[in-house]
Amino acid sequence: MKEPVRVHLYISGLVQGVFFRAHTQEITSGLGLTGWVRNLFDDRVEIIAEGPKDKIEKLIQWCNKGPDGAMVEDVVVEWQDVTGEFKSFEIRYRF
Numbered sequence: 001m002k003e004p005v006r007v008h009l010y011i012s013g014l015v016q017g018v019f020f021r022a023h024t025q026e027i028t029s030g031l032g033l034t035g036w037v038r039n040l041f042d043d044r045v046e047i048i049a050e051g052p053k054d055k056i057e058k059l060i061q062w063c064n065k066g067p068d069g070a071m072v073e074d075v076v077v078e079w080q081d082v083t084g085e086f087k088s089f090e091i092r093y094r095f
Helices: 020-031 053-063
Strands: 004-014 034-039 045-052 071-080 089-091
Touching (some): 004 053, 020 034, 020 089, 045 053
Parallel strands (some): 034 089
Antiparallel strands (some): 004 071
C-alpha cells in the first residue's frame, strides 16, 4: 500500500448551494479517502482528506472544477502530516 498523505483544501467561488459537499463525499468514497468536508461562513468549502497521494491528487483535480453548477475560482492546497484519525469521509456542518 502506498504511504498516505493529508491535504487541507479551501475552495472558493460559487461552491455553496451546488451540492459541492455531497459530490465531494461521493468522489472521496470512490477514491477510498477519509476525512471531511464542510461549508464555511465566508462562502468557501473546506476539505481535509487523507489517503494515497495519487488519489488525493485526483480529488484536488476534481475540486478545481467541482460539480455541475459550481464556478470554482481558487483552490488553496495545504499539505499536512497524516494523523490517521478518520475512519470514513463525512459531511460536517458549519462550526
